[in-house]
Amino acid sequence: MSKPIPESLTVEGLRSLYLERVLNPREVMEEVVRRAERDAGMNIWITPPAMERLAPYLERLEQSGPESLPLWGIPFAVKDNIDVAGLPTTAACPDYAYEPTVHAAVVERLIAAGAIPIGKTNLDQFATGLVGTRSPYGETHNALRPELISGGSSSGSAVSVARGQAAFALGTDTAGSGRVPAALNGLVGYKPSLGAWPTRGVVPACASLDCVTVFAHSLNDACAVDAAARGAHPEDPWSRHVAVPSGSKRPSKLCLPLQAPEFFGPYASEYSAAWAKTVERLAGLGLPVHYVDTGLFSEAAAILYEGPWVAERWADLGGFIESHPGAAFPVTERVLRSGASPDYDAASVFRAIHRLQALKLEARKLLEDAVLVLPTAGGTWTREQVREQPVEANRDMGRYTNHCNLLDQCAVAVPACDAADRVPFGITFFASWEREDLIRGAAAWFSASGEPEGAFPAAAEASAAVAKESLEAPVTLVAVCGLHMRGYPLEKQMQACGARFVEEAESAPKYRFVKLPTTPAKPGMIKAARGGGAVRLELWEMPLAAFGGFAASIPAPLGIGKVELADGREVPGFICEGYAEEGAEDITALGSWRSVHN
Known part of the structure; x- marks a missing residue:
């Protein structure tokens, strides 16, 4: 008789079951493969889990026990713009594919901690998009309502966790790709500070802004992954020393937007009601709430796609696009080619850098010992609606996320409530790069404030x-x-x-x-x-x-x-x-x- 395996896989839950000898990793991996096959029509995977590829990792673990490593036997998914040795890296573009011989730095660290990379997940091609539909490998379905978008670009990573195929998953986040899919699939999305996790072995989107991120069911699970992944890498020019937060600290205040957030899509009114409900819950935490003008965040966000930073994407990928006509997804190529505009000359880049530096200073002053709270997404769309308006719908999804890396901030997206049946609503806590303790504290405080079902x-x-x-x-x-x-x-x-x-x-x-x-x-x-x-x-x-x-x-x-x-x-x-x-x-x-x- 097969052993029951929890529908939601978590780091803490699996470790407990392993330590109690209730389950072993081979049994879990067999179930992971079965679930991936069950959900094959959801377009979650580019290289799906397979027992023959997992065998070497399982054999290695058989030489030790669950007490030996912090992530022993924990299955994790890897976005297919992050290298796993021996598996193709496609960035969702078949003509771009290559097979790395070494793991990306973060993957190597997680394997060393005992975790098992189970496969490579689907994404918006070249990590250019926030919707999860821009892939020749198919549109990734939302984990809860298949007619809705999954969010992107880390679409398959988020859905693999939400569908019980991985305990956690790696994504990347340049404009919100590690947070938007978390919100749309009811997960936690943790985006560490720039450089805190190395990006060596990651296909660049905007190399100066790219982060590797994690999707999980809880903040505790995300922090367990962070403990293994964090740290500067001697061969990564973008990594830097960002200390592991010593714990969670309650911020001195919560900053909420003075201007009412704008909501969009078929559930706009439900999202608006969910935000109002969430604001009441935030006000009940016992922390001072300050309403602030968020214009500086909107101005910074606009620089990413409406300013010269889009030229960085072209600098990294333009050579491939020019030498492989027709290889890219049409909307992806359209976005990338916008970076070749003659409007983005050297002078425009420096003007943007100088303005951004001033905005960083304003943001740091505003968020001194405080966190900013915004909706993670202002709405969602059906996959059909995104096909009809691919650029406009995608732009809406980044309304409350695009500013983060440009302003050198850390962030954690957490579920807040349901906007509608099987339509989750989430919020994000932001802080300055060196204050990850504040976002952890605020997120833990908020998550504990919800009244659990059946509570005495x-x-x-x-x-x-x-x-x-x-x-x-x-x-x-x-x-x-x-x-x-x-x-x-x-x-x-x-x-x-x-x-x-x-x-x-x-x-x-x-x-x-x-x-x-x-x-x-x-x-x-x-x-x-x-x-x-x-x-x-x-x-x-x-x-x-x-x-x-x-x-x-x-x-x-x-x-x-x-x-x-x-x-x-x-x-x-x-x-x-x-x-x-x-x-x-x-x-x-x-x-x-x-x-x-x-």
Whole structure:
């Protein structure tokens, strides 16, 4: 009988299942291949996952265990303008294809951390587009509604994660390609500061602005990838040292646009309502909200395609276009050739550089210890509508993203709410390049503020209370052994209280472990006077401001007491009253709640 594999693959979830020996990477890769075949008509892949290509990576992992590497056995997708040794790099142009002998720098680092590159994903050709329809390999379908665009240019990467074919995926982001597809497919899109991740082995779009990015289901997963990918590369002239954020920091204020954002497309009114709802949620975080004139961001954004920066694309790709007539997608060639306009002479470039430098200074002053919040996208389109107006629709998609790299900012796109049925709406937090701690803090704060389904009232109240305290407020460890662990239904209660996963752990061998006859079934840990066994559990860190309300919400016979760990520590955690042992199933020998479902 095949083992159940979660529909959504996550870094944290798979690591937990590997550590518990519930699954192994080969089983996961077989399911990944099956899902890719299932979704073949969605045009997600250019080089799809195949077991024969994955075999060398699996054989390497068999020489070690999941404890040995931080991303051991985690499947990831790679946008097909990023090199993977032995696989063609096409940039979605068959005539451009070549087969690299070495991995791109970020791919090499992720493999060294234990991750498995499963295939190469579809994209807007030469990463020129934000819609996901500009590819001779087919229009990538939206993961939730196939008639809608997926967003681009990192279209296949985002959809592969949203469809459960990868735990994370690499994209690139010059104008928003690592953020727009995240918003349209309900994901997190993390765009580090320029140069923080090397671009060696990446087909350039605008080399001075290009970033490698990650799509994931959570900020924690994105940060785990960042930890492996970040760092200057000695052979990459565009990389630079940008320190790993020491943690998440609450910004001193949120900057929202003074001018009401403009929305477009068939869901314009729904997007507008979703933004209004999101603004209310932001206002409830307990942070000062400042409404600012965003004209400087719009002015910077215009430089990317309506100024001389488009000539950089022509400088990188013009030779290929000229020597391969008809090889490029028609709308792609049209955009690229605009960079050859005689209007973009050297003087115009320097005028733009000088103006942009002044705008950078204004933006830095505005965002000192603060973050800017904008809709990630102002709407979406059907794929048919984009075919009818390819340039205009694409221009709209970059309205709130194009300024970011020109102004040397970092950004993270996160889901906010649903604008309509299966139409997600997302926002992006922006900060100056050296303040990635602020975007992480703001995104974590915002994500924890949503009321989870099925939350106990006390937990929901705790979520509201914790939003009024600092992210740096006192915390306590909490040991959980059942439905509050990662991947289980009550994980959202932990997140709603501002808690974060810290580590796997094991109790001292002094507990009887029982399966309570409740609906749904729950485990109970009862400390034994003699005998008993060890129980594998998780340690989470929870703000003290939320802890009291959380503990009060736990129904009998469960409660919070001191749990003794194998290393001798005693930490607050779930315990069970002794009377509940009567009528409960003894599962001490299994040693873990996850083993009950194995």
